[in-house]
Amino acid sequence: MLDPSAILVPSRMRFILSLLLAIFLLSPALAQEPPAAGAAPDAAAEELIRILEDDAARAELIERLRRAAPAGETAAEPAAAPDLSIARQLAEYTRSVAEGASTTLRALANAAANIQQVFSGSASADADALRMVAVNIGLLILGLFGSFFLLRLITNAIGRRIAARMTGAGLMRRLGGLVLALLADAASLVVAWALGYAIALNTGTMPGGQMGINQSLLLNAFLLVELSKLAIRLVLAPRFAALRVLPIRDDDAVYWSFWLGRLLSLIGYTFLFVAPMLAGVVSPAAGAAAQVLVMATAVTIAIVIVLQNKDDVRNWLADMARRRDNDGLGRILVIIGQYWHVLAITYLLALLLVWFANPERALPFMIGATMQSLIAVAIGSLVVGFISRFVSAGLSLPEDVRQRLPLLETRLRAFVPGVMAVVRWIVIAAVLLAIGQAWALFDFVGWVSTEEGLAVAGSAVSAALIVLIAIVLHVVVASWVEYRLNTSIGKMPTPREKTLLNLFKNAFTVALAIFGGMLALAQIGVNIAPLLAGAGVVGLAIGFGAQKLVQDIITGIFIQFENVMNEGDVVAVGDKSGVVEKLTIRSVTIRDLAGTVHLIPFSSVDQVSNMMRGFSFHVAEIGVAYDSDIEEVKAAMREAFERLMQTEHKDEIIDDLDMQGVIGFAASAVTVRARIKTLPGKHWAIGRRYNELVKAIFAERDIEIPYPHITYVQGGEARASGRVLRRGRDEEAGPAR
Known part of the structure; x- marks a missing residue:
């Protein structure tokens, strides 16, 4: 270590000062041209390094340098950072305006x-x-x-x-x-x-x-x-x-x-x-x-x-708003019509002031911004006008498409105007952004060019595309289901297809709305993990609080798996029976014979009786008098079946008459049973027609169908039937008549 007393030698001090000055003057050159490799530092540099490494020697050197500086010379203050505050910017602008106005007046x-x-x-x-x-x-x-x-x-x-x-x-x-x-x-x-x-x-x-x-x-x-x-x-x-x-x-x-x-x-x-x-x-x-x-x-x-032209323009904009039924854009037009002249005069005065202040730079900027704004407004007006005309003209599909998809046009007419309204507001927002960019109110293009801007813009576009794709998928799937259920074109759908397709459409719509919304939220930066967790907690709470609802859904799932009923079937659910009009995962809607609609949740269903599965039977149980000839009764029932096979129901009967004979004795009749096997659900109409034919043939063959009545007979001739008594009286009274 160097002795501190050595730095007090005047000759060495002058040498060090000369060395520092040389280093200061040669530093740019040293920065541009590095020393050759392997060059060793000279003795002066080594001496300076040793002095600077010692704290006491370094402090003494700094003190001597301060005393050697000229009197009154102070260290230069560090350059202040540029003031970017609004007050400073306003001061700079007003100073430039004043200088420009002064230049103009001097000119x-x-x-x-x-x-x-x-x-x-x-x-x-x-x-x-x-x-x-x-x-x-x-x-x-x-x-x-x-x-x-x-x-x-x-x-x-x-x-x-x-x-x-x-x-x-x-x-x-x-x-x-x-x-x-x-x-x-x-x-x-x-x-x-x-x-x-x-x-x-x-x-x-x-x-x-x-x-x-x-x-x-x-x-x-x-x-x-x-x-x-x-x-x-x-x-x-x-x-x-x-x-x-x-x-x-x-x-x-x-x-x-x-x-x-x-x-x-x-x-x-x-x-x-x-x-x-x-x-x-x-x-x-x-x-x-x-x-x-x-x-x-x-x-x-x-x-x-x-x-x-103040009043003319205001009336013109008000008329445009009335044609639009004073919607959101129409109300904006009314507000613009009230104050447009104030905005125009303010703009003209600002243009004049800018010209006086800085004609070389400010006026070209204002003219360019004005032209860009006018072009943006013109393009936006053309696009909005086209959208409005497209929506007002309506949407009409070709006749063959309407026959295949009768509900598609209605669905598009309900869907397209909403999408066009969103597009219209997007166009208006784009026009406003273009105007702000032209007038340098904000640098939207520069912001979008940054990493953050690209991320935000990409997220917004991705979310919009996801929502649009979800809507298009919904329309496509709903149209496909509608096409499959259309009975006038293609293959006739079975009841099972009707049920499953409607359930699929409802489930797909719900799933699409949930997942599409989640994906859109995820694209715009919303953390959907807490939403999913919250949905699970809410679902668990709903499960505990609404046990009937959970029971409805679980029972409905098993009913669908077991395929016990479909739309269009005639069923008996609990104490209600009728045609199944709508079948969801939670309930079944039944319309009975009187036209009353019954909504029955599956949690209250103990059993389901389907009367239209595979085939049906019309069971004809007919009571005849005790003195009737049973063989003649069977022959009459077979004749009624033969006549039935000659009617329009012949294609709905899938087997011969199943004659089962006498099945019981009632108080005043003998019951004879026969069955007719039919297509599913056709047994009611066939049974009504068969009963009509049996009644007619029994009347032709004089076979009595007993009914409750009171008959007065004479003592010795009392029989189980009063017909013999009537015949006897008729025979006795015949010659007299």
């Missing part, structure tokens, strides 16, 4: 001084040059605009003839006629522009017949301004109502064409010709002054136009 003052100097004769050479420029420009203006005026008279006559021929024509013919008329107008513009160039070349101020720069400025301004006015005439067609494509009145077309043309001429000719000419001939301040005056005049005219 106006200089322009006035230069003009006064020219006309006072203090600068005769400049005045002579100015007069020469004025003569040449005057000749050019006279020739250019005079020829254009004469050519416009010819093109207007051509346009009137074209419009006369297009009266009452269709849209495409009118559009073609409008293009022809404007081509003639454009030809007159090009011819006048060419004549202007010829005049400029012959009256040029440059030697050798060359054209002056001011004449070139005028010709270029003429071409650009008149082409812009030609585009306005293409849209509004103020002179030719028969060629107009837009549904606007004649006076409105003339009004807007006049004022837009005047504003374009005022601003265009000033900025493209007058201001550059004054800047070159008089002074740059004169050109700036002309621009400022013209901008103030144009803004004043625009404010007057806004105030003149």
Whole structure:
């Protein structure tokens, strides 16, 4: 370790200071060019390292360096971090505005001084040059605009003839006629522009017949301004109502064409010709002054136009809202109609102030932002208008599709308007984002370009796609089930297919809604694990609190597995019987013979009796009198069956008559049984028809079907039947009669 007393030697101290200064001056070069490999540090560097490693020596060195600094010299303060607060930004902006306004005022003052100097004769050479420029420009203006005026008279006559021929024509013919008329107008513009160039070349101020720069400025301004006015005439067609494509009145077309043309001429000719000419001939301040005056005049005219059309625009927007039945967008249109003129005037005044403050940077920004906003609003209006027209026009499917899927059109009419409404609001949000991006209110594109923005945008798009796919899947599956259950096309569905397909549609819809919602929430960053856990806890609580519901579902599952009944079956469930109209996993809906609908939960079902499974039997149990001949009764029942086989029910009977004979003795009748095997559910109609035939044949064969009655008989002739007594009386009374 170095002795501390060594640093007190003045010669060594001077050496160290010289070494530090050299290192400081050579540090950039050392940073750019590293030392060669293997180069050993010299003795001075080693000595400095040893001094800096010792705390006492290092402290003494720092103290000597401070005493050696010049008096009054202080260490430089570290550079302050840039202040990005809103107050500082506002201060910077107001300072730039003040500086811009001061520059503009100085330009106006200089322009006035230069003009006064020219006309006072203090600068005769400049005045002579100015007069020469004025003569040449005057000749050019006279020739250019005079020829254009004469050519416009010819093109207007051509346009009137074209419009006369297009009266009452269709849209495409009118559009073609409008293009022809404007081509003639454009030809007159090009011819006048060419004549202007010829005049400029012959009256040029440059030697050798060359054209002056001011004449070139005028010709270029003429071409650009008149082409812009030609585009306005293409849209509004103020002179030719028969060629107009837009549904606007004649006076409105003339009004807007006049004022837009005047504003374009005022601003265009000033900025493209007058201001550059004054800047070159008089002074740059004169050109700036002309621009400022013209901008103030144009803004004043625009404010007057806004105030003149305040009520018309408000009524137009209110009418649009009424056509939309004052929905959400309609209410927004009403609010805009109430305050649109305030917003427009504020914008125009802001434009003027920005022009005064910073015409080089702020005005191009505002014009660009305005154009981008107008383009975004135009595109959004076209998309929203198309969506509204599509929804209002309705959705009509082809006839063959409606026959195959009769409920698809109704389902789409209920589904499409909702989706279109969501799309419409998405378009409106996109327009607002585009306007905010254009006016630099926020950097949405820059944010989306970042990792976080891409993640958020991707999550939102993924969630929207999941919801859309879920909706499409629901429509597809519901349409497929509807197609399979359609009895007019294809294979006739069985009752089991009807039941299972309806259960599948309901279960699929519930599962799709749950899983689609969960996946969509997961895409937007929602942690669905607590939701799943909460759903499990809630399900367990519901299971304990609603045991009947759980019992309904479990019993319904086993009933479906066992396939004991399906939709359309005639069943007896508990004390209710009827046709199964609807079968879910929890309950069964039955309509009885009187038309009453019974909803029976499966938890209250002890047994199910299905009367339509496989085949059915009509059991004919007929009571006859005790004195009837049983063989004759059987023969009569067989004859009734033979007649039944000749009716429309013959295809519904699947076996011969099963004659079982006498099955019991009642108080006043002998019961004879026979069975008819039929298709499932056909035994009721067949049994009714068979009973009618049996009744008729028994009457033909004089076979009595006993019924409760009272018969008076004489003592010795009392029999179990009163028929013999009647016959005896009839025989005795016969000769007398």
